[in-house]
Amino acid sequence: MEQFLNAFALALTPMSIAAIGLGSLVGLIFGSIPGLTFTVALALALPISFSLDAVPAIGLLLGTYIGGMTGGSVSAILLGIPGTPSAAATVLDGHPMTKRGDASIALGTAVIVSVFGGLFSLVIMIVSVDLVSKVAIGFGPAEIFALVLFGFSTICGLCGNSLTKGLIAGVLGLMIMTIGLDAIEGVPRLTFGSVNMLQGVNLLVAMIGLFAVPFIIEAFSEDRTTAGRPKKMANVRPELPPFRLLFRNIGLMIRSSLIGTGIGAIPGTGGAIASFLAYDNAKRFSKNPETFGKGNIEGVIAPETANNAVTGGTLIPLLSLGIPGDPATAIVLAGLMIHGLVPGPALFMNHASEVYGIYIAVIIAYVWMLGLQLLGIRIFVHVLRVPREILAVVVLVLCAIGAYSIRNSAFDIYAMAIIGVAAYVLVAVRVPITPIILGMVLGPTLENEFRTAMMLSEGKLDIFYTSPTVIVFFSLAALVVVFQSLSELKMQRKAKQKVDLSDA
Amino acid sequence: MADKKRNYVLGFLLLILSFVWTWLVIETIPSGFGEGDIGPRAFPLLFGLCLGFLSVLLLLKSFLSKPIDPSKHSLANEYQSVIHRLPAALLLIEISAYGYLLKTIGFVIATPIVVLFVMFINLRIRSVKMLLGMSIGITLICWLIFEKALGIYLANGSWINLG
Numbered sequence: 001m002e003q004f005l006n007a008f009a010l011a012l013t014p015m016s017i018a019a020i021g022l023g024s025l026v027g028l029i030f031g032s033i034p035g036l037t038f039t040v041a042l043a044l045a046l047p048i049s050f051s052l053d054a055v056p057a058i059g060l061l062l063g064t065y066i067g068g069m070t071g072g073s074v075s076a077i078l079l080g081i082p083g084t085p086s087a088a089a090t091v092l093d094g095h096p097m098t099k100r101g102d103a104s105i106a107l108g109t110a111v112i113v114s115v116f117g118g119l120f121s122l123v124i125m126i127v128s129v130d131l132v133s134k135v136a137i138g139f140g141p142a143e144i145f146a147l148v149l150f151g152f153s154t155i156c157g158l159c160g161n162s163l164t165k166g167l168i169a170g171v172l173g174l175m176i177m178t179i180g181l182d183a184i185e186g187v188p189r190l191t192f193g194s195v196n197m198l199q200g201v202n203l204l205v206a207m208i209g210l211f212a213v214p215f216i217i218e219a220f221s222e223d224r225t226t227a228g229r230p231k232k233m234a235n236v237r238p239e240l241p242p243f244r245l246l247f248r249n250i251g252l253m254i255r256s257s258l259i260g261t262g263i264g265a266i267p268g269t270g271g272a273i274a275s276f277l278a279y280d281n282a283k284r285f286s287k288n289p290e291t292f293g294k295g296n297i298e299g300v301i302a303p304e305t306a307n308n309a310v311t312g313g314t315l316i317p318l319l320s321l322g323i324p325g326d327p328a329t330a331i332v333l334a335g336l337m338i339h340g341l342v343p344g345p346a347l348f349m350n351h352a353s354e355v356y357g358i359y360i361a362v363i364i365a366y367v368w369m370l371g372l373q374l375l376g377i378r379i380f381v382h383v384l385r386v387p388r389e390i391l392a393v394v395v396l397v398l399c400a401i402g403a404y405s406i407r408n409s410a411f412d413i414y415a416m417a418i419i420g421v422a423a424y425v426l427v428a429v430r431v432p433i434t435p436i437i438l439g440m441v442l443g444p445t446l447e448n449e450f451r452t453a454m455m456l457s458e459g460k461l462d463i464f465y466t467s468p469t470v471i472v473f474f475s476l477a478a479l480v481v482v483f484q485s486l487s488e489l490k491m492q493r494k495a496k497q498k499v500d501l502s503d504a
Numbered sequence: 505m506a507d508k509k510r511n512y513v514l515g516f517l518l519l520i521l522s523f524v525w526t527w528l529v530i531e532t533i534p535s536g537f538g539e540g541d542i543g544p545r546a547f548p549l550l551f552g553l554c555l556g557f558l559s560v561l562l563l564l565k566s567f568l569s570k571p572i573d574p575s576k577h578s579l580a581n582e583y584q585s586v587i588h589r590l591p592a593a594l595l596l597i598e599i600s601a602y603g604y605l606l607k608t609i610g611f612v613i614a615t616p617i618v619v620l621f622v623m624f625i626n627l628r629i630r631s632v633k634m635l636l637g638m639s640i641g642i643t644l645i646c647w648l649i650f651e652k653a654l655g656i657y658l659a660n661g662s663w664i665n666l667g
Binding site: 431 | 507510511514518525528529532533534538539540541542543544547548551552554555558559561562565586587588591592593594595596598599600602603604606607611615618619622623626627638642643646650654655656657658659
């Protein structure tokens, strides 16, 4: 009880509420602008969080995450362009509603069901995180190594079209994080005698470079005569949906929330998969499946509920096991670590008040979302009219501020520039970026836990096959790799058959 | 450039990287003492070898894959995979110069110069009102929000310091 009261005291300070509101607003803006993802917003918000206490700082990041996830629906409904991949399914029925003149009701419904999905997943998350943490409390170095290896195997799900390229990206991330002082023996590794390199490549600097710099280059490279011009749109205001509409669709909302939370809890999946699955589910169980794609409100309710329910789902493995499910939660993980909140079994023992404070921060973020979308949308849609290249100039300055403020070092700005341009080239040759992040986040733990386990066992490998928990995680990792490899082979065979048929 | 050709170049470059990395690791990082001490060399060495193996795999896959018929190749995919070399190189120089200027003349002077340069060169904006408005506006708003409101340290110059 005392911890709950402490949590309220931490989360309900004016600074905390303002930080969450700022995060929600920034996330909403970044999420709604196609191409400017909320992951970029999170990478830029991370340095700002340094100067804040733990709960307002994580509230700022979670507010940005939640705002971004919800904001994607605005451009999806109004412009027919999803602001984020998670809002892609919303376009299918949301934009036809706008064409029909029902944009206001579509926006209003999207906001309400987003809040429902987010809060529903929060409840499931609170129950699950505690349970999973209690199981994980007895983990030693060998178990943690196996767990991280399992988390790493989810790279397979983040690989995009090529498993090989995804694995290459993961290894590159692991390699980057070995540069600098070795954490166990203090030996400098690949520093070339540079003092700046001793601390290694800063994770936050790398994240800013990986996500923001490619966006800036893309925006600067656009043909400014036609491409990237914002479409014209009518003045809109969100209209609250009638209560009976929500009541009629309560079953659909609960189903979609369950799909979103479940998918979110599996690392390497994300909002896009959840929203399409929920859309498909809604269509399958609808009384009027033929109206889907023509402006059926159920086609807005299902994906918007599901993609917001993902936010709670992704926090389950993040808080209980320290495994980030997507790039956005990887940045939240970095934020937690900076403020001394190391996710995992010990989190609840050492920082229970802060964790409960974070739960309250999520609720506040959804209240902010509701207020911002319902009251401020008229002003906010003007942001969609600002050209991308002008926003890119602002992002460039914010990147430099963010990278510099981490260690007050110009070296970090150079590192950000090099990593960012390298990331741009990698994206262009279809090497996915997310596995690099996963490699960078999980790499140090993977190495340190393995080395500690080997020291404890005096060099005997039996420490890795005598514990049932280790065997379970190894088996799960193997299963993920086998399934992913099989599905890639299947895809290749299908593509080959298509080519053969068209040749014939 | 076609995907297959790109994969060859990528695979080849990564293979060179893995060779150089592995060689540097062996030359500069000491190994462990045994008896459970894995040492600081093992993991970087393992990662270097993994990269080498995956690069060879990528090269082999590219070699064995069928070339895509140009008539069936999606235009949209081609557009997404275009590398804009000049904007990328220009931005690399601009960000590096920005870092150097922040160190020497501080945020308040460096930011309007860089914003002005970027808008003039990269975006080809010629309106004086727009150029001045954006460069001074962005600097002022960032300085007020970060330095004054949030208390985040923005760079002071070692040559000139305007705070």
